[in-house]
Amino acid sequence: MPELPEVESVASGLRTWAAGRRVTGVRVFDPRILGTTSNRTIAAGAVEEFTELLTGREIAAVERRGKFLWLPLAPERGPWRPGRAVDPSGPPLALSVHLGMSGQFRVHTPADPLHRHTRAVLDLAGPGPAEADPAAPPTELRFLDQRIFGHLGVEPLVPDPHRPGAQPDGTAGLVPGSAAHIAPDPLEPGFDLEAVGRRIQRKRTALKVALLDQTTVSGIGNIYADEALFAAGIHPLAPAGSTRISRIRAVLAAADAVMRSSLEQGGTSFDALYVHVNGDSGYFARSLQVYGRTGRPCPRCGTPITRLTVGGRSSHVCPACQRPPRRARIG
Known part of the structure; x- marks a missing residue:
């Protein structure tokens, strides 16, 4: 599953290729992507409503928290009238996105063949990237999802319960309702490491x-949790309640550092299920210290990396550098 650096890499690509452009057409090839992982029952008319809410709207920005993405839509201009999809006096809307296990956004021209896992296409008009040829054909933003665990939707933005009021950049904090329960992540401006610790x-x-509890701190998935714990020299089974706050701060700081390092390399790609919007892969997998390295020597001491299960998730540790606690509560 794409984790925070991978999702931020996708967001960065969308800021280049989609922000400031207008959606001139919408095609949904598989209505299942309008549901959620827990609810695949698609209401009658969902495709039509999704199409109406997006068509003609400008993508104002691209925002991210943890693994959640949303693309705020610029307000519609002019008074509401019968038959108009959106009431301008209503709450602001955004295209909300979750990539799930295998969701991807890919930028194409209309002449490019459709991949068999293409689930939806947004036609974009207006200025593209500064380096693009002004005479280039219109852009298609295609959403691919092999396993269909990802989803798209248009939903109202609500006040951010975690960061109410004005933010450091002077804007009001707004998030999609579906992401309101998600806590801030370490890469967000103003992240309060002490409070989270x-x-x-x-x-x-x-x-x-x-x-891994996204309501406490978001964006630290299985890969980067293993890497951060190794960097801080702490065993994953260490009880949170009896771990010194200085060591918890060290893990959070390590998570920040390892995710920023991954972001610089475009994230972690193990296969074609995660690529950037231009089709490139991320290269951080080459820098992983423990994750997925079972039986291979620890890069610090040479002890073979071992694999265990913590909270139902695979975990990778160096038994010498990360001494197990005497008594552990998995919870």
Whole structure:
């Protein structure tokens, strides 16, 4: 599953190729992507409503929190009238996106053949990237999803319960309702490492389980949790409640560092299920220290990396550099 650096890499590509452009057409080839992982029952008329809400709207920006993406839509101009899809006096709307296990956005021209896993296409008009040829054909933003665990939707934006009021850039904090429960992530401006560390310390779970709780801190998925714990020299089964706050801060700082390093390399690609909007892969997999390296020597001490299960997730550790706790509660 794409984690925070991978989703931020996608967001960066969308800021280049989609922000400031107008959606002139929408085609949904598989209505299942309008549902969610837990609800694949698609209401009658969902495709028509999705198409009406997007067609003619300008993509104002591209935002991300953890693994959630949303593309705020510029307000419609002019008074509402019968038959108009959106009431301008209503709440602001956004195209909300979750990539799931295998969701991808890919930029194409209309002449490019459709991939067999293409689930929806947005036709974009207006200025593209500065480096693009002004005479280039219109852009198609295609959503591919092999396993159909991702989803798209148009939903109202609501006040951010985690960061109410004005933000450091002077804007009001708004998030999609479906992402309102998601906590801020380490790469967000103003991330309060101390406060998050204290919340983790109040958890009655293993430390890795607490790191994966997206309502406490978002964006730290399985890969980067393993890498951060290794960097901090802490075992994933260490009880969060009895871990010193200085060590929890060290893990959060390591998570920040390892995810920023991954972002510089375009994220982690293990296969074709994660690529950037231009089709390129990320290269951070070459820099992983423990994740997926079972039986291989620890890059620090040479001890073979071992694999165990924590909270139902595979975890990779160096048993010498990350000493297991004497007593651990997995939770």
